[in-house]
Amino acid sequence: MLIAINYHYVRERFDDPYPGIYGVTPAALRRQLELLGRAGTYVSAEDVRRAAAGGRPLPERALLVTFDDGLREQVELAWPVLQALGIPAIFFVNSRPLVDAVVSTAHQIHLLRAGLPPAELSALLAEVAAELGVAVALDGAADDARRQYPYDEPAAAELKYALNVRLPLDQRRALVEGAFARVFAGRERAISRRLYLSPAQ
Incomplete structure (x- = not known):
């Protein structure tokens, strides 16, 4: 089974006057990824491509981390967490902005x-x-x-x-x-x- 785990906003604080932006802090992201990692095995885009093409199958509980929208905070705050934990991820970038x-x-x-x-x-x-x-x-x-x-x-x-x-x-x-x-x-x-x-x- 492949489970996609999607993130958008990653910020140190979410202190806007009204609730319009939801996300996680880098510390919360780290905790979530560590916890999820105990329940499955993180895989890369290449692992998924290879399995889809009939190559090596994915682990029983494959976890694929994705980030949408190409937000700066994803590279500045989430990427260091991913690197520290050795977790691959896919970043989907909207080109128009x-x-x-x-x-x-x-x-x-x-x-x-x-x-x-x-x-x-x-x-x-x-x-x-x-x-x-x-x-x-x-x-x-x-x-x-x-x-x-x-x-x-x-x-x-x-x-x-x-x-x-x-x-x-x-x-x-x-x-x-x-x-x-x-x-x-x-x-x-x-x-x-x-x-x-x-x-x-």
Whole structure:
């Protein structure tokens, strides 16, 4: 059995005003990886490729560590932990932020949710929708939202559900980009450079 263990944010602190960015500290990452390593065997991308091609089979409980989005903190904070423990990992990098110095829509949502209370963010998104002439429903799915996001406060879960599930991709992108431009006016390039890997990395 192959078990993929996925990480995104790895930071020393998660101290934003509101819960919009979830992740682990380097110390927590180390503890998790040590604990998981007792239950299985870490494998590399090459091990998986080889097994898929009919070569040497994977261990009974193969563990594959992955990091998504190409965040700078993954190389600066997670990579040293992986090296110290001798654990291979796969890093998936979004190229657009590197090439165009923009912030992806998913990360715009995280940053907006981390900086604004749900009611204020909902109001801002409604304003942007009105300006764009788009009719959107950011509420009305409380039960589905609670099932999907049981660890979030109800208002945050409902907004998160609307943004991640209910809105069509083009509407979501337009609304989020409009709200992000208002809240982080003129700072997207700098945020992108801080958030993502540099081309040299």
